[in-house]
Amino acid sequence: MINHHLDIHLIDPILKDEVEPFIGKIDQMLYYPGQFLKSVGRSGLLLSAKLPIKEVRQREVQLIEKTATYCMTSAFLLWCHLAALTAVRMSTNPYIKEELLPLLESGKVLGGTGLSNALKYYAGIGTIQLKAERTKGGYFITGSLPSVSNLGDGHWFTILASLDDQHRLLGILPAEAEGLRLEEKNGFVGMNGTRTFSCSFNNVFLPDKWILTEDPDDFIQQIRPSLVLYQIPLGLGVASASIDHLSEVRRENADYFEGLNVQPEDLGRMLQEIQRTTYDYSKLADLVAFNQKILLTRLEIIHLTSQAVHNDMLYSGGRAYLKDSDPFRRLRESYFLFNLTPTVKQLENLRQSMRLEKN
Template identity: 45%
Template sequence: MGTTERKHVIESCIQEKLKPVVRKIDSEAFYPLEFIKALGNAGVFQSRLPQSETLLRDTGLIEATSKTCMTTGFNLWCHLAAATYLRRSGNPYLRESVLPLLEDGRLRGGTGLSNPMKYYAGLEKLHLKARRVPGGYSVSGQLPMVSNLGTDHWFAIIASVGESQRIMAFVPCQNENLAMKEKIGYLALNGSATYSCSFHDVFIPDEWIISEQADDYVSQIRPVFVLYQIPLGFGVTAAAAESIEKAADRQGGCNRYLPIQSIEIRDELNRLKERLHRICTSPNVAEQWKPLLQLRLEVVSLTLRAVQADMLHQGGSAYLQVSDPSRRLREAYFLANLTPTVRHLEKLLQQM
């Protein structure tokens, strides 16, 4: 599928499968399953491209989706991050049998790595523990929040095996001794299919193991984990800038006196997008760890400024709970607290 055709497919899916249900996603915790399936069925998730082209394709998809609904963009981030884990795994079963199902829309993927990413930054202890048993591992513990889960979903985990080893695995939601409870009532992102996951001696066969040396493996996939979050902010920021422009003539054009205007938001957004493009096309993305963290932090800052400016430009109509500006405001605060959070990012950058 060429770039032009892919953009047309994505835009058609957004118009037909996503836009009609955005308010339902936000207010009723509706999960946009048909949109995600449609993208997979159209071949948008396939991985037959060089790495740089895959990164540019996926970040473009997340940005375009997030411009309409960041909850759904976040679901795509979960799914595409999960696909990345399998693409880079040495496990032939996961690469040859499970990955194709993620790429063609028959399965969805989640990424239960919030706690492990905090563990590797020295912020938390690992919540899951594993012990070796015949044919695999037995895992116990609890993950308080894992998103993009459901009946036909798998998700990644990392568990400690004693003091010196960590394993990374890919686990189906329909698993004996795995208890899941849906989490809703959040300020935003209630349609993200987020669950708490309790493991009670859950058997993980060897064919589900992504890596038995998770410490080394995480350093390979962590840059893409962060990189795919950046276009979440791009999409929300672009939508806020567009909303500001539509409100230019309100109340006699007095919005022009407000300190933040769409032109400066768009100028900074374009600069940040150019930096992401350079990272995506660099020979070794893993070597771009510090620039990625800095870019991720700056994107949060711009997104927060953009959505708050949009609230002021739109005025009273923005303060309706069902308004697009108020939804984007809540989405932006979620982005600020998505692992790695702002304080997590600040710590990592200051320790480099």
């Protein structure tokens, strides 16, 4: 009998065994922690059947946060998988619900998301990069996506494509689909173990059974708040690790910290406030009405994470000024959070437009 109320602490030994020993390789040597993702699935921590959505969401926010305290790359890959799962869980397509969903939740199949373009399009700041043409039994997809993460053999990922100005569709397809060309991207300042690829579609056949929805306008509106909410614990985890490390450094050098304006507990209080807000959101049955507030909380965690990692670098001394130090790794990881859609620029513009509307 499956226990649907699994202890979140089942993640702890998985992180200890399959993330912590490999953090240096993940960060410096393009190591992909796929076994970690599969083990999370095998543990049962991604099962959703017969569970209220808010309970699933709370658990998954916590999974991402815990993982990010160790390694944001691993946490982001978990986010990619959960972003794909979020879309799959909402689909009413029988094949996807009955065949693909159990494989994704068990970790037998891993998921990526090509929805950055979709989020930009629905935010009014981009056009859809993929075109769909109806054919017998499905659609042909053409176009390209500049960056899709968590891809590899046996992985599936979600895409948005347009038929014309009025009609769009959301689908999911395997990374080895015929006509799909993947070109790996690395050389980033961090997060190089994410298996990120540019994807070129040359008449890739998307059968009807792989269609998540042919009404993506409402579908994206429903899942978008969850996708953004799941990004916040990426920052919560990294900021928490930086604050904890800063506290250790202060214990060793208490006299030096007396005159500093920023103290670890000050950052800790701000972190706790964002944590409370984030978990309050995760407990809501319907997030759509809170979309803008979730976006603003996402902006708050960007700024707090920036403060935490920079202060950790500033006050950890010479040990932080080593290429393989944890403070420097977290600093580089934090810049990814700033540029993950929705980016800090997009969020700052949203906040400014909301201020203007109030006035």
